[in-house]
Amino acid sequence: MESGAAVVFAKPTDAATIGDFIKSGEAWSVIARCRKCIGTTQPDGGIELLVPKLEIESDNQNLNKTLRAMGIARAFSPEAELGGITKANAKISEVIRSAKLTLDQNGAEGAAYTVIAADIGCIPEPMPNPMRVVFDQPFAFAVFSRSGAPLFTGAYMGP
Template identity: 35%
Template sequence: MVQVQMMHRVGQYKTYKDHLRHCIIIEVPYTDQLALLLIVPKYGHIDEVQHGLSVQLINWYLIKMRTSLLDLYIPKISLEQQVNMQDALLKMGIQEAFSDTAELYGISKQLGLKVSSIYQKNLIRIAENGTESSGAEVIQGITHPLALELKVDRPFFAFVYSKRMKTILLMGRVMDPSQD
């Protein structure tokens, strides 16, 4: 068993329990515009849930979610990833910027400049201050007798979701929250 610090909140959260796919979905608001969407499979079902995940399914979950009073425990974690974007940009047709004939005059007057590599760095941090929001009534560290207790104490999926754009901005699979 992995030991990690847990964030504890009691409050109103949008949830959905998918009995067919053996998982529960929780929306943890960050701001009026952003939310953390957690998909927490039952023990032993992480691969099964992952194989069934799709944008359509996540959108269906968002429609089906209902507000529930939860006594919620989430591991405090920080997930970081660096992605080389060169292949994706080349496939999109952005090739000249990487060639010896690149014309980057809008950036610099220096001749012979070209893009040698380009990376995107992504970070998801789950902590108390990252989940406080005007969109959720949250009480820290206090339990409520009518709240359903939910401990995210097993592998799960985390998505940063833009409510305004209705799109997933970042996603990750957390197997061992003690590992960076």
């Protein structure tokens, strides 16, 4: 892609189904080898890529069961050690993820977020009245990583 980002596509051999290709781990192996240019060559005339436009969305997917199945159970228990996040006695109560990706031969556009809710063993203090801020005209925005790297930038032009 012009931005320097990369997308790698992998297809199963004629004998394999896509389900078997993914479950066996071969799909991810092919993708990793292509990404690292291991055992790959590019034809002299380049590649004409024809990809259907993909619009994939996962909205409010609860990851609690998946994380526990992966062996991440202590973080959901009273024995959780969340000292890097809070000094309070806390445990994770819920992990929710949403993502959206649009991908075609011209590029990709995507967004994702993960919400981690924690139960904290303390009495909540009353919240002060919020200051109201209204964005009712065009505005620009940016989302940055923890390290300060910009992840998404854009502009809202209005309804």
